[in-house]
Amino acid sequence: MFSILHNINYSSEEIANIFDNQYFNTKRRKKSDLLDNDTVLVRQELKQSSEKVEMYKTLLHSMRNVAKKNYTVKETKEHRRPRIQYCGYKPHGNDNNPIKLCSSEKGNLFFSGLANCGGYWRCPVCALKIANNKQELLSALITSHQKEGKTIGFLTLTVRHSAKDPLIKTLDKLLSNFKAFQNTRWYQDNKKEIELFGMVKTLEITYSFLNGWHPHLHVLFFYDNSKGASSIEFQKRFISRWSKFRDNNGLVSAQNQKILTTDISDYLAKYDITHEMTKGNIKGSKGLTPFTCLAKIALGDYEDYQQKRLLYWVYATYVEYTQGRHYVNISRSLLKKYAEQIEEFNKTDQEIVDETNIDEILLKISLPVWRKIALNDLQPLVLNKYKENGLNSVYNLLTYFNDFKDLQIEIDKHNIPLLI
Ligand SMILES: [Zn+2]
Structure with a gap:
């Protein structure tokens, strides 16, 4: 019974700023074109969002990225990749069907057709669903x-x-x-x-x-x-x-x-x-939960390299023995x-974690396009952008990056747009 973020003292705006920088100020992702609404993108989305979980999609995604680097002793010995490395990235099973962007009855947006690791003690995204x-x-x-x-x-x-x-x-x-x-x-x-x-x-x-x-x-x-x-x-x-x-x-x-x-x-x-996320205050006396460590690392909330290593050690130790x-x-x-x-x-x-409550399929994404989205860690942004202004916003987001300069939209036989 813990809160993923109970020691994190950030407002959603601050989190947004950090991730704006992460996504748009790196040299790795060269701008192909000027983005329509540039760096306020994530922040606007966070303000509009009514769902707590939606607000922190980008953060949870980044926390999972930190978690993916961790191998248990057993996995290292057996040269086995932990399942969390596929979570939210790889298509589910071996079919070649496109990934679907769907809405639930409550209006939440999510991807369907992806592998979920189901690791309660390990993956912040799956832990949230399980909790x-x-x-x-x-x-x-x-x-x-x-x-x-x-x-x-x-x-x-x-x-x-x-x-x-x-x-x-x-x-x-x-x-x-x-x-x-x-x-x-x-x-x-x-x-x-x-x-x-x-x-x-x-x-x-x-x-x-x-x-x-x-x-x-x-x-x-x-x-x-x-x-x-x-x-x-x-x-x-x-x-x-x-x-x-x-x-x-x-x-x-x-x-x-x-x-x-x-x-x-x-x-x-x-x-x-998500309880503590929205309260946004520090409960120092209660100590760190392993997911707080992930959040701090994802947010860059540490003094120096030593402290970062310590946070990572807490998370890794916890995973190892749970x-x-x-x-x-x-x-x-x-x-x-x-x-x-x-x-x-x-x-x-x-x-x-595999349960999907699909009310409507809004957009399909071919696997080659999906791979590029996953490679660039754009999954939460695609969802946020779709929520903002549908397909247009997603198209603008993706074509902002060089990787997607040949992106095209097709309409399939069910009248659903498909990105290829
Ligand atoms: Zn997972």
Whole structure:
């Protein structure tokens, strides 16, 4: 439960300026012609955009570009390219169909026909989609349970760690101790007595230069009754025992427990990874999330090369030790009981990122043209430009660059324009 950008203190205008420079002031991309509206292009688009995610499309794209450079030890050994390198770039599968620029029912623009990596712990673009889905899924679970008048508890669990502890050490301790704790006699007996019906467990990891790696768990307890007072009592004993369990060596005050009220917006905001983007203020005490590191690198928000390397190290370490781990775990009992209520959200990560809700196909892009767009990292700009003034704006954008000087528009048999 983290925010992709919670330490970034930039307004959308500042972000736009940075990316204006990136796209239009580099020597690599020589101007073929003067652009109709030149450097205010991205900034205007950001101001007009009502969707939070749309606003940060360019930033998310650049963050993914930083992330693509990272290989895990296993990938390096096996000379294997990480899937994120294809995400949003390569056509999906082996067909030669053009890439489609589509709109959803809500009016959001996106490309269809591209590979998505589905890496929650790794790719900011896919993580955003997956986190949004989890938010909807959990919202449906919680409200269904609350509609039955039953209690839900919310706990935050940590273990003691020092600044020098490697992530793998603290993470393993947290997860294996939590598993072992659930197998204790005390927990098993009390679970029955208190009618603890099911659980949702979310893993969150932050890093701060002062305190090191801080993995922690957010746990929802779904009780099969409405006895709030006895649930609180149980949760208090739970965190007191947890703090002393095995080598946890935790402080009771570092754990947290409460009963979830019917206003669950605060809880769900933790799953909204755009939440902090729009607040635009620094929450320094909470430390860096790996995606904050990516954002800082993408924005050039570091003092010197050393600091940049440190940010990159935090991200790479996080990726290395989170591969194959679940972000959210939901008990089978809950999935079964509320199967109907959560049906539309209950999907695998890959299903979530591959899902397209196409309302209308607006434009088709032949693969040779697409390759040039991807090579020049123009994907988010093409979407922004289309939103601004349709095909005209896209055509002006592309022909601004030398690579596209032979660009032509055809109308296909479905009356949809095709860029060739
Ligand atoms: Zn991805």
